[in-house]
Amino acid sequence: MIVAFVFIFGLFVGSFLNVVIFRLHRQESFIRGSSKCLFCGHKLYPQDLVPFFSFLYLRGRCRYCRERFSVQYPLVELATALAFVLIFVRLFGDFSPEFLTPLVILHLFNWWALAAFLVIIFVYDLKYYLILDSVVWPAIILALTANLVLGMLVWSLFTAMLVGGGFFFLQFVISQGRWIGGGDVRLGALMGAILGWPHILTALFIAYILGSVFSIFLLAGRKKGLKDKLPFGTFLALATFLTMLYGQILVDWYWSLFIF
Numbered sequence: 001m002i003v004a005f006v007f008i009f010g011l012f013v014g015s016f017l018n019v020v021i022f023r024l025h026r027q028e029s030f031i032r033g034s035s036k037c038l039f040c041g042h043k044l045y046p047q048d049l050v051p052f053f054s055f056l057y058l059r060g061r062c063r064y065c066r067e068r069f070s071v072q073y074p075l076v077e078l079a080t081a082l083a084f085v086l087i088f089v090r091l092f093g094d095f096s097p098e099f100l101t102p103l104v105i106l107h108l109f110n111w112w113a114l115a116a117f118l119v120i121i122f123v124y125d126l127k128y129y130l131i132l133d134s135v136v137w138p139a140i141i142l143a144l145t146a147n148l149v150l151g152m153l154v155w156s157l158f159t160a161m162l163v164g165g166g167f168f169f170l171q172f173v174i175s176q177g178r179w180i181g182g183g184d185v186r187l188g189a190l191m192g193a194i195l196g197w198p199h200i201l202t203a204l205f206i207a208y209i210l211g212s213v214f215s216i217f218l219l220a221g222r223k224k225g226l227k228d229k230l231p232f233g234t235f236l237a238l239a240t241f242l243t244m245l246y247g248q249i250l251v252d253w254y255w256s257l258f259i260f
């Protein structure tokens with residue numbers, strides 16, 4: 001039952017993230033201003049803005065001009081809701097409410113907030129091939145502060161930030177900015193601040209596997225040539241989320257493949 005509430009809460013947060021992504025791109029304030037249809041400019045009312053369900057009910061079209069909305073909206077809402085549920089289940093799945101301490105609640109909200117930042121980075125890089133400083137810096141500050149309060153060690157966080165940032169900084173210098181951008185360097189540091197040492201390595205490993213599998217898939221479908229740019233921030237964001245939740249499980253599983 002509570003999982004259903006978490007899912008619906010996630011849909012609403014996802015809906016807000018869509019607005020944030022849209023207005024970051026247009027450099028508008030995402031606190032003020034009401035929602036309008038992009039095509040006809042008609043003001044959208046609460047009944048048009050129920051996350052996911054309005055999209056289903058109106059079959060993805062504007063109620064007023066029947067123009068088709070981007071499928072990004074329901075997808076981001078669903079993905080955020082799913083991420084929120086996965087986080088909730090990971091933290092509360094195997095113990096009872098007596099274990100509800102302030103630290104566990106902080107842990108939950110920290111992961112929810114970080115997941116929200118990662119969703120923005122994921123979508124924004126996929127759409128615009130850009131990792132925004134105005135997203136990455138607040139996320140670094142949040143991750144560092146929360147993780148320190150939650151008891152992660154300073155050296156672990158700073159080593160991981162140095163390794164994550166340094167890994168991309170080296171590629172940036174060697175390629176003179178042709179392979180990757182400065183945004184990847186700061187995203188690498190953010191990954192370190194979220195995951196700590198040594199899971200920054202797990203996340204980089206997963207990101208490269210995801211990126212390779214996806215490239216092979218694209219090349220096989222001849223949708224992109226080898227020289228086309230891949231939105232690598234998208235893979236880094238997904239890998240960071242997977243490692244944040246399942247890092248230890250994935251590492252244990254990986255080694256179990258070699259040790260009999």
Ligand SMILES: [Zn+2]
Pocket residue numbers: 037038039040041042062063064065066067
């Ligand atoms: Zn319209």
